[in-house]
Amino acid sequence: MRTLIVTGTGTGVGKTVVTAAVATLAAAAGERVVVLKPAQTGIEPGAPGDLADVTRLTGGAVAVRELARYPDPLAPATAARRSGRAPLRVADVTAAASDTAAGPGVDLLLVEGAGGLLVRLNDDGETLGDVATALDAPVLLVASAGLGVLNTAALTAEALDRRHLTFTGTVVGAYPEQPDLAERTNLADLPTVTGAPLLGVLPEGLGRADPQGFTEAARCGLHPVLGGQWVPPLP
Template sequence: MTVLFVTGTGTEVGKTVATAAVAALADGPVAVLKPGQTGVAPAEAGDVAEVLRLTGRSLTTRELARYPEPLAPDTAARRAGMPTVRPEQVAEAVAELARDHALVLVEGAGGLLVRYDEQGGTLADMALATAALGLDPAVLVVATAGLGTLNTTALTAEALAARGLAMHGVVIGAWPGEPDLAMRCNLADLPVAAGAPLLGALPAGCAADTGAPFVSTARASLAPALGGTWDAAAFTATHAIPAPGR
């Protein structure tokens, strides 16, 4: 795994924290690329700065475009009168970073099919353009824990499959201290909806930690496929609720 695109099933699902967790556990030099940062002023810290803060490690970070309003990148670019980001531009940046890094993480904005340019280019198109350059990108999907997540996860999985893109797995971006019935049931149902393994469940509020404490949380919350020790079967069994009548 050299290139991993990180997308969500929607906004505010924990993509940046998940990106930081994967970066924190990766061996070798890591690069984090944000194709389009929205909702921040020129001098404000964006998502790549948050990844640096959380991991406390040396990372190569790059942001290709920044727009002030918290909108889809294409919309934000139009309203600001600024250039959009093309899939080929992102792929070229990924290929350049991949030459000198063991892992390149590309964090999207919102969900998989959010528009970045006037032609409707999406994060999925960026992954396809990266594949066209001879790399083999995979996609990590960050999902919510609760009711409704099965539908958005299944839709994301279908969109990836229709484009011939590999889903590396699903990570729950914020697992609460007191999960409800739907959340507990979703642990078993999410891999079915995704057609891919559940690779972690990051504790809600873990972004309050930085450096070594965050790395420890990441290791305990992500599966071995992402560098951690988390066991999906054991976690699911711990939170399982017997069916009525049993």
């Protein structure tokens, strides 16, 4: 079973859409895919969360699992503390990954984090970076498109390097139809500041697509490394 950690340069950058895009292309290629969301925050019990979006966008072609949910839209550690519920721990995620690997014929496990790489899961300071280390899994970074992303992407790359983690590459999760100057030049600059390839650009609003249109857009927007046909722009 292959495992890929999906993190972001921040919140609202398109992590769930990118996770679903990678998942739907793998499923279309005949692979059995599981998407694991260790911590969901800002969603009440019983309400549809990120995994409901994954299920909808992939047409139910992938399995999903959520480990912990907290109602406040905060970092998992803070949200857990405020709710009085047990915090998520790295050991919980590794145990879930082991359970998934022991299942019948799972080819790909996608682990979607909350926010960025160093957002705290609990008050002991465990992070998604620690999850990636424990699973010895590569990391895919989902980046915003506009001004300021070069700094946050570079900081994430530095944090990955300090932890000796494999940085698979970056995907821009929501690229506008009419990009401004920063959004255009960032496509060329992201590989330079991160030292990792740009592996895709998905259009803004893709999360509203139907499953067939979503799969087609994912194929057009993701690099062959991620199962698509997208070709990076020339420098």
